[in-house]
Amino acid sequence: MLDQQDGAAGQFYAQINNGAPFDVFLAADDTTPAKLDQEKATVPGSRFTYAIGTLALWSPTPGYVDAEGKVLERGDFKHLAIANPKTAPYGLAATEVLDKLGLTQATLGKRVEGQNITQAYQFVSTGNAELGFVALSQIYKDGALQKGSAWVVPAELHTPIRQDAVILKKGQDNPAARAFMDYLKGPKAAQVIKSYGYDI
Amino acid sequence: MHAMLRAHLRLARKDFTLAVDLNLPGRGVSALFGQSGSGKTTILRCLAGLEQADAAFIEVDGEVWQDSTRGHFLAPHRRSIGYVFQEASLFAHLDVRANLTFGWRRIARAQRKVDLEHACALLGIAHLLDRRPATLSGGEAQRVGIARALLMNPSVILMDEPFAALDALTRLKMHELVLSLWREHAPAVLLVTHDVDEAIALADRVLVLDKGRIAAEERIDLERPRAPDARFQIIRRRLLGHLGVESVPAHGEGHLVAFPTGEVVL
Amino acid sequence: MPLDASDLGAIWLTVKLASLTTLILLVIGTPIAWWLARTPSWLRGPIGALVALPLVLPPTVIGFYLLIALGPHGWIGQATQALGLGTVVFSFTGLVIGSVVYSLPFVVQPLQNAFSAIGQRPLEVAATLRAGPWDRFVHVVLPLARPGFVTAGILGFAHTVGEFGVVLMIGGNIPNATRVVSVQIFDHVESMAYPQAHWLAGVMLVFSFLVLLVLYAGRRHHGSWS
Numbered sequence: 001m002l003d004q005q006d007g008a009a010g011q012f013y014a015q016i017n018n019g020a021p022f023d024v025f026l027a028a029d030d031t032t033p034a035k036l037d038q039e040k041a042t043v044p045g046s047r048f049t050y051a052i053g054t055l056a057l058w059s060p061t062p063g064y065v066d067a068e069g070k071v072l073e074r075g076d077f078k079h080l081a082i083a084n085p086k087t088a089p090y091g092l093a094a095t096e097v098l099d100k101l102g103l104t105q106a107t108l109g110k111r112v113e114g115q116n117i118t119q120a121y122q123f124v125s126t127g128n129a130e131l132g133f134v135a136l137s138q139i140y141k142d143g144a145l146q147k148g149s150a151w152v153v154p155a156e157l158h159t160p161i162r163q164d165a166v167i168l169k170k171g172q173d174n175p176a177a178r179a180f181m182d183y184l185k186g187p188k189a190a191q192v193i194k195s196y197g198y199d200i
Numbered sequence: 201m202h203a204m205l206r207a208h209l210r211l212a213r214k215d216f217t218l219a220v221d222l223n224l225p226g227r228g229v230s231a232l233f234g235q236s237g238s239g240k241t242t243i244l245r246c247l248a249g250l251e252q253a254d255a256a257f258i259e260v261d262g263e264v265w266q267d268s269t270r271g272h273f274l275a276p277h278r279r280s281i282g283y284v285f286q287e288a289s290l291f292a293h294l295d296v297r298a299n300l301t302f303g304w305r306r307i308a309r310a311q312r313k314v315d316l317e318h319a320c321a322l323l324g325i326a327h328l329l330d331r332r333p334a335t336l337s338g339g340e341a342q343r344v345g346i347a348r349a350l351l352m353n354p355s356v357i358l359m360d361e362p363f364a365a366l367d368a369l370t371r372l373k374m375h376e377l378v379l380s381l382w383r384e385h386a387p388a389v390l391l392v393t394h395d396v397d398e399a400i401a402l403a404d405r406v407l408v409l410d411k412g413r414i415a416a417e418e419r420i421d422l423e424r425p426r427a428p429d430a431r432f433q434i435i436r437r438r439l440l441g442h443l444g445v446e447s448v449p450a451h452g453e454g455h456l457v458a459f460p461t462g463e464v465v466l
Numbered sequence: 467m468p469l470d471a472s473d474l475g476a477i478w479l480t481v482k483l484a485s486l487t488t489l490i491l492l493v494i495g496t497p498i499a500w501w502l503a504r505t506p507s508w509l510r511g512p513i514g515a516l517v518a519l520p521l522v523l524p525p526t527v528i529g530f531y532l533l534i535a536l537g538p539h540g541w542i543g544q545a546t547q548a549l550g551l552g553t554v555v556f557s558f559t560g561l562v563i564g565s566v567v568y569s570l571p572f573v574v575q576p577l578q579n580a581f582s583a584i585g586q587r588p589l590e591v592a593a594t595l596r597a598g599p600w601d602r603f604v605h606v607v608l609p610l611a612r613p614g615f616v617t618a619g620i621l622g623f624a625h626t627v628g629e630f631g632v633v634l635m636i637g638g639n640i641p642n643a644t645r646v647v648s649v650q651i652f653d654h655v656e657s658m659a660y661p662q663a664h665w666l667a668g669v670m671l672v673f674s675f676l677v678l679l680v681l682y683a684g685r686r687h688h689g690s691w692s
Contacts, residue, residue: 013658035658079556084639087656112556112638115652123638127538128555250590276593277601283594289587293609302605303595352595 016041016168023171024180026050028117029089030162037166046167050184052199053161054136055093060125060148069151071131072103080110081123081132090117093158094133100157136197143195155199163198204388205356209246210255211239218242218253218412224356226261229382229389231399233439234409240392243409244358247390248283249276261355282349282357282387287365288341290333296344297329304351313353314385322381323347339370346378356388363398375401379424400435401426408442416442468665475642476650477669483558483646484626487565491573491622492615494566499577500607521571525631532564533636556638561646564632572621580614581607620681627674 005022013032016022017039025042027033030049036042057072059065071077083091091113098104112128114120117135124132133153139146165184171177183189190200204226211218218239224230232240245251247258249265252273258266265274290299300316320326323343333341342362349357363371379402382389393399399406400420408416418439422431440446502514520528536555537543542563543553554560584607592602608615630648637644639653647670654663 078552079638081638084653084656086653112640115634115639115656119634122533126533128533128536128553128636248594250593275598276590277596277598281594283591285587285591289591291588291591291606291610293606293612302592302597306596306601348595 021170022168023174023177024165024167026163026165028053028161028163030164031089033164033166036168041169043167043169043172046181047164048166048181048185049162050165050189050200051163051193052155053090053093053163054155054197054199055090055097055153055158055161056134056136056139056197057131057151057153058124058134058139058148059131059150060127061130062147062149065131065149065151067151069101069153071151072098072101072107075103075106075110077130078110079112079123079129080107081112081114081120081129081134083117083120083133084113084115088116089161090133090135091120093153093161096158097133097153140197141195143197152197205247205258205260205390207247207258208256209243209253209258211242211246211251211253213239213242213412216412220409220412220414222407222414224388224390226388228404229391229402231403231406232390232392232409233396233399233406234394235443236394238409239412240394240409241360244283244360244390244392247356248281248358249274249279280352280355282352282354284342284345284349284357284359284362286361288333288336288338288345290336290341290344290348292333294333295329296325296331296333296336299333299344300329300348300351303348307352311353312351314351316351319347319351322350322384323377338366339374342366342374343377346381350381350385350387354387356390359389359391361392361394364394371398376425378402383424396436396439397428399439400432406439408439410443468662469669470662472641472645473650473662473666476645476647476666477673479558479642479645480627480647480670483561483565484623486562487569487626488573488619488622490562490566491569492619495570495573495577495618499574500581500603502574503578503581517574518571520568525568525629526635528568529564529632529635532560532567532632536560536563536636555636556640556644558643560636561633561644564636565626565629568629568632569622569625572625573618576614576617576621577611580611580617583614584610616681616684620678624674624678627670 012020012022012025012027013035016025016036025033025036033042033047037044037047057065057069065071072080082094085091085095095104098107112123114123117138120132121134121138123129124134136150136152139148139150165181167177167181193200203223205222205224207220207222209218209220209222215237216239220239220243222243232243234240242251246253246256253268255268256266257268258264260280263274263280264272265279266272290296291302294302297316300319304312304316317326320329323346325340325343325347328336328340328344333344336344342365346359346362349359363374366374375398391399391402400422403420406418406420407414408418416439418435420426420435422435426432498517502510502517533555534540535542536546536553538547538553543555546552546554554563588606588610589602592606597605628648629646630652633644633646633649634652637646637649639645639649647666651663651666651670654660654666
């Protein structure tokens with residue numbers, strides 16, 4: 001029996017440290033689980049990378065974003081949405097990409113930050129930002145783009161967005177927790193994860 | 201008699217229809233006397249423009265204030281009236297001086313016949329000018345209310361049971377006060393009261409209101425001050441008689457008053 | 467002091483937003499509150515409920531619908547675009563609009579209560595003393611309703627300072643335009659920069675308390691509460 005709670009890594013970190021009753025933690029980054037490891041709030045050795053996130057530049061308008069992301073250079077848009085680089089790894093990755101492309105200055109005035117990758121997506125999907133850096137998993141399903149146009153950002157342009165899972169101290173005697181982690185490492189899970197555009 | 205104020209008012213109420221024709225002279229006190237709920241206050245409010253009758257014609261001093269047949273209605277703030285409410289209703293956020301001058305400031309200089317000092321002397325309120333209304337007694341507040349209306353130099357002063365909320369002694373003092381006031385200023389006054397003795401003591405004519413109609417009109421020709429002598433009692437009996445109240449003087453104390461439903465000793 | 471330029475910018479932005487919002491709300495809230503307090507119309511119920519909605523709706527719900535309404539496909543967004551203003555999402559103007567909606571009942575309701583409490587009599591008295599409608603409003607209603615205005619101003623200001631959910635939805639976290647204190651503190655917590663979070667939150671706490679202290683102590687002297 002699996003109970004799931006969705007939220008931001010930073011919030012969960014604070015909650016876990018204050019005794020929240022979770023057994024397993026699937027993060028959208030690797031730094032938060034690492035911190036928990038350091039603070040001995042986890043079962044040692046249980047941490048592993050369950051997915052590697054892929055960044056995508058997306059617009060719900062078909063044909064708006066070309067397959068090489070040249071639309072960024074043209075710069076004829078009012079708002080570019082990204083996740084907050086201080087708190088979300090996808091946001092940090094987006095700023096790294098802009099840096100690598102030498103476009104940081106040019107786009108600084110047009111950047112709008114969502115508190116997390118979900119909000120960045122919301123800004124773009126409601127049309128308030130013409131385009132934005134989202135997680136590929138948000139716009140990909142069954143291996144294909146759901147709608148609009150996107151540039152799948154090559155992994156070399158930013159530090160890998162590793163997403164780690166770890167068993168928490170509370171779940172150390174819970175056989176279900178261990179079983180779930182084993183499943184995550186297995187081939188079936190890998191298929192599902194890949195179909196959403198993640199790497200392993 | 202030249203009528204300064206002419207009014208025909210018709211207003212449908214729950215239990216009865218108010219239908220009155222008023223003709224008031226330019227000077228002198230007219231009392232509108234009747235039981236509670238007979239429509240006295242409503243008449244006053246309609247004259248002031250605070251309420252709208254179903255059908256109305258009001259003309260004061262040659263100026264038509266209201267004519268429902270032509271859809272003409274002069275707003276209350278444009279009518280030359282002074283209104284004294286039952287509970288003085290002074291402005292809580294102003295001191296007595298500012299209360300007195302509130303309306304006075306808003307009338308044209310040429311129209312100001314009474315000045316502040318004079319009004320204060322007449323009503324004996326000069327020592328209250330810097331006080332806040334909340335600190336005044338009922339009698340003091342009402343004196344301010346009357347002075348405030350007087351300062352407006354209006355065509356007609358409307359008084360709505362102005363002494364009803366005061367204790368008996370204060371009420372008598374107020375009677376003396378307004379009598380001396382009107383001796384000097386003699387404006388047209390329409391006084392609403394449910395107290396028959398007050399009506400006879402103060403007014404030149406009494407209009408008896410019964411179930412929305414003026415049942416009778418009596419001139420009071422007694423010289424002032426009016427003591428409750430035999431002639432007073434005769435008028436009293438007559439006025440009450442118009443309302444179906446029999447007042448029988450008994451030997452010894454009190455009056456035996458016969459109501460249609462029974463008898464009570466007063 | 468561990469408060470850097472971006473923290474100070476956030477504080478200044480928040481004060482600007484709260485002040486402007488309160489001012490706008492006092493201006494538009496007064497006629498709304500007056501109408502609600504006096505009208506015999508049946509519309510009083512629905513309009514009153516509409517005004518009170520932001521009291522019960524989660525701020526994120528308000529923010530989300532604003533995001534859509536102010537966006538390029540929404541009805542306000544289309545109006546602003548037609549006026550050549552583009553869309554106001556991600557701008558200070560957008561936050562002002564959001565804050566006005568969010569804090570509306572906090573300003574209208576104290577005003578409405580103050581107006582109701584005055585009752586009919588003072589206005590009738592004023593009418594018999596030659597004061598016309600506007601004259602009565604300025605010289606009788608406003609002075610008698612003053613405690614209500616103070617309460618409305620305090621509540622509107624304080625409520626906007628604390629605004630978070632709405633700003634989060636339509637702000638975009640832009641420094642000196644939409645990055646208000648509440649978002650700044652949230653960011654510090656999210657990125658685990660706790661000392662900065664403590665400092666900024668502490669400053670806001672002290673500032674708010676002092677403002678309220680001054681205003682509440684001042685009200686005492688006027689004698690009447692609303």
